[in-house]
Amino acid sequence: MASQEIERLTAALARLPGLGPRSARRAVLWLIKRREGALVELVEALGAVRATLVECGTCGNVDTTDPCSICADPRRDARALCVVEEVADLWALDRARLFTGRYHVLGGRLSALDGVRPEDLTIDRLLARVAAGGIDEVLLAMNATLEGQTTAHYIAERLEGLPVRVTQLAHGLPVGGELDYLDEGTLAQAIRARRPLG
Numbered sequence: 001m002a003s004q005e006i007e008r009l010t011a012a013l014a015r016l017p018g019l020g021p022r023s024a025r026r027a028v029l030w031l032i033k034r035r036e037g038a039l040v041e042l043v044e045a046l047g048a049v050r051a052t053l054v055e056c057g058t059c060g061n062v063d064t065t066d067p068c069s070i071c072a073d074p075r076r077d078a079r080a081l082c083v084v085e086e087v088a089d090l091w092a093l094d095r096a097r098l099f100t101g102r103y104h105v106l107g108g109r110l111s112a113l114d115g116v117r118p119e120d121l122t123i124d125r126l127l128a129r130v131a132a133g134g135i136d137e138v139l140l141a142m143n144a145t146l147e148g149q150t151t152a153h154y155i156a157e158r159l160e161g162l163p164v165r166v167t168q169l170a171h172g173l174p175v176g177g178e179l180d181y182l183d184e185g186t187l188a189q190a191i192r193a194r195r196p197l198g
C-alpha cells in the first residue's frame with residue numbers, strides 16, 4: 001500500500017499527456033530511487049517554470065518575459081504574422097526555422113462540438129493587431145483538421161477589407177494532421193509552399 005503522498009504524485013503524473021496510471025507509477029518509483037538527484041532536479045525545474053513563466057500579452061506565447069523573446073526580437077519581420085491554434089504549434093513552427101515573422105496564438109479552434117465560439121479565442125485581439133497596421137501578410141497555420149480549417153476560413157472572412165495578404169500552409173499536410181506532430185522538414189515545406197487562402 002503506497003502512502004497518500006505517493007498516490008497523490010502518481011495521480012498528478014498520470015494526468016500528463018502520453019502517461020497513464022501504469023507509466024506514472026513507474027516514473028514515481030524511478031524518482032523515489034533518485035531522491036537526491038533526478039527528484040531534486042525535477043522539483044527545482046518545476047518551481048522555476050512556475051515562478052518565471054508568463055503569457056506574452058501581444059502574441060500569447062509562453063516565455064519568461066512579456067513581450068516574449070520572439071515579439072521583442074528586432075531581427076524578426078514585423079510585417080508577417082503567423083496565426084496558430086496553440087503555443088505548441090508556435091514552438092513547432094519556430095523549430096522549423098523557416099518563418100521569420102511574428103506569431104499570434106488563438107488559444108484553440110472553433111468547435112461547435114466543444115462549444116468554442118469566436119469570442120472564446122483571441123480573434124478580436126488578432127484583428128486589432130492587423131488593423132493597427134504595419135502587417136503585410138497573415139499566414140493562417142491552423143491544423144489540417146475540419147475544425148482548424150473552419151477556424152481559418154472564419155478568420156479570413158473577418159480579415160476581409162483589411163489591407164493584408166492572407167495565406168495558408170500548403171496542402172500536403174496530412175489530413176487531420178496536427179502541426180505539433182509533424183517533422184520539421186514537412187513543416188518547412190508547408191511554410192515554403194504557402195499559398196493564398198481562397
Ligand SMILES: [Zn+2]
Pocket residue numbers: 056057058059060061067068069070071072
Ligand atoms: Zn509574443
